Amino acid sequence: MKTSDFYYDLPEELIAQVPIEDRSSSKLLVLNKSTGEIKHDIFKNIVSYLKEGDCLVLNDTRVIPARLIGEKKDTGGRVEFLLLKRNEDDTWETLVKPGKKARIGSEISFGNGKLIAEVVDIVEDGKRIVKFDYDGIFEEVLYELGKMPLPPYITETLQDNERYQTVYSKTSGSAAAPTAGLHFTEELLDDIRRKGINIAFVTLHVGLGTFRPVKVDDVNDHKMHSEFYMVSDESAELINSVKKSGGRVICVGTTSCRTIESACDDQGNVMSGSGWTDIFIYPGYKFKIVDNLITNFHLPESTLIMLVSALSSRKIILNAYKEAVKEKYRFFSFGDAMFLE
Template identity: 70%
Template structure:
């Protein structure tokens, strides 16, 4: 299957630059993966498509303020770091701009020396492996010095950083938000639980590798970057019981979907655990756990639209995207949502 098979024409003006005033006021496209039928509604009506006994799986990762602006020690030259992935306690894979300044052995200061970063190796695709030195707790220093790492297609300033966090975000570690979850409010989640829908919280720390373009012609040659996930005993139990009792497992976002499919055994049973996943889901994949998916509208030729096409069938997915463009749905992180039922 070719990367170009997942291309569609996306007008620039459909890329959402700001979140709506109310999270659940976004539009919602319903795609029936059995019939291909498309209907249009609003996200606050998602509850009408969930049944008692179903299980909603939410990724409770929290985005780190992972953009650091600093200067080169000795020369004062400006530098920008974007933390991608924690390799060990104080060592991170980072993107650095401008990269030519970040030679191995070079040290950079942030916040006047509150935080120091030394380049110790060159990583994949020109990333830098950086070892940080500081006093105190790293996450607290990031809260003090870091900025929210909005995707490059968002050019406007975000007034409230919490709008790039889900209302249930808990475990810090992501370089990007699990954006399908941005539509939920606390009130909507309460209504969903009152209806008898179970909620299971899992964690996958989203890396920017998820959003990197597919540069190969044959999609099977594409290699995903690895991301860290955690599934609790409680979450595994809720999901397993849902399957046994005949309920639907509904992944909120491609990150939840990839976590579930990575962690399940061959029969679809979930167990408590953690690890790294580089699973790449594209058409032809046989789902073991996930029945339905809530997701945003993604980039043309991205691994994310390929995952959606694996669940909803490629031609149906591409037709849905063409319809979304025609109906002027809002795309990407702050955009509208799709429910594949």
Template identity: 60%
Template sequence: MKVDLFDFNLPEELIAQTPLKDREASRLMVLNKATGELKHETSFRSILSYVKEGDCLVLNDTRVLPARLFGIKEETGAKVEVLLLKQLEGDRWETLVKPAKRITEGTVVSFGNGKLKATCVGVSEFGGRIFEFSYDGIFLEVLEELGQMPLPPYIQEQLEDKDRYQTVFAREAGSAAAPTAGLHFTDALLEDLKKKGVHIAFITLHVGLGTFRPVNADTIEEHDMHAEFYQMTEGTARLLNEVHQNGGRIITVGTTSTRTLETIASNNDGMFVESSGWTSIFIYPGYEFKGIDAMITNFHLPKSTLIMLISALAGRENVLQAYEEAVKENYRFFSFGDAMLII
């Protein structure tokens, strides 16, 4: 299947550069995946009208690391930017580096006047660098002091409040990017959903390199997804199985939650079980969903793996027609943008 089939015209000014002050103030487009019918809601809080008692929302509770570090090569003093992507073992991390060509095995990069040092110990499968870090104290505390939020490259504005790139339910540190569909939720909205009888469940998927990698192949089948770590507890698995058995709908919040649930359901004949591991599942049209019924997501970039995933759920033509409408109506796109409910 040609990657160009998922292209569309996106004016650059529609890529949201800053978050709204009120998380719930984003607009909501509702897409009926069976008919292609669209509805427009002026506030994300309208989600309360589309969920019912017995449904279950599944949220990704990963927490974004301040994973962008700026340092210097000890040997030359040259500036180096390092983005942490994935913890391999102990203090070894897979990273993206600028400029990468000058970082070879044995290169030492220093951050914060030596508070944190990184020695290159190898090259990753995708051309990144593997670093072994050394420091005094607790790594996450050092990172909080020295690191910056790893905003996507299409966001040019500085983020005034770094908590706005975290969901209100973020707790498991480990992501290189936020599960952005979850940014629309407030504590108050989650409470109102619970009062309505909607179940709230949490999974963890640490977002990694796949979020930053464009699809450079001509066909979808040639693209390889980067593996990301996921985890589901026994309690969440039991709840999701009960929801389906009782006729409720499982509604994932974001592509990360969707990929986690589909990984687990695909491995267990449509059932959910306590599990953890690495997933490189790539969902695109032709895929048969085994675990989810509906999905909340943001508006994605042309030819991205994310728009391919939602096209698998709602149909490519339905999605592209919805996106044409979104552009016409000036919806805000991507991480800090508006939301879509596919139901």
């Protein structure tokens, strides 16, 4: 299977640059994942496609202001950091631009010395391991100095950082938002609960590995970066109960999907706990627990469009994307949504 098999043409003007005013007013493409039949709707009507006894699985991760812009202490040269993950020894794995300015032993100052980073190791892909020196609580310093790490295809300035968070975000740690969840409002979630639809929260701290381009020709040669996930006892029990009673397990976003597929045993039971996952889902994968998916429209040749294709078929998904382009849907993080029913 070739990476190029997942290419599609996307006019640049369809890449959403800003979130729409009302989260739940985005367009919704409803796709029958078996037949390819398509319906067009508005996201707030998602409740009419859900059934009593179903279970929505939401990723409650919260994006941290992981983009830091500082200067080298010795030369004053500008350096940009993107925090990827915190290691157990309290160092951070970071992406640094330009990497040549961040040799081992280099010190970078942020906020006129409020935060100092020392490069302690070099890893692949321009990544650095750094140790921070600061006074007080790291999270408070980060929220003062850091910026929201918007994807590179978004060039507009975000006016309200909360618009790059889901309304149910809770557990800080992501370098990117689980964007399928951005369409939900508190009112819509209340409507969903009133209909007798269960909601289970899981956590996966989204790293850049989920979004990085696939650079190999053969899909089988691609390696995912690992991301940290957590599934509570309560959520595992709820998902398993719904599945056993014949309800559908519907993941909101590819991150929720990857989380519960990673936490699932060979008998199809979701196990509570935490760990790291580098699961790569693409056509041919046999889903153990997930029935349906609510998702945004993803980049051509990305691991995300491959995952969506695995739940349906490459042909059906690419045809749906073609229809979305024709109907001028908005694409990517701040874009419109699709429900694979």
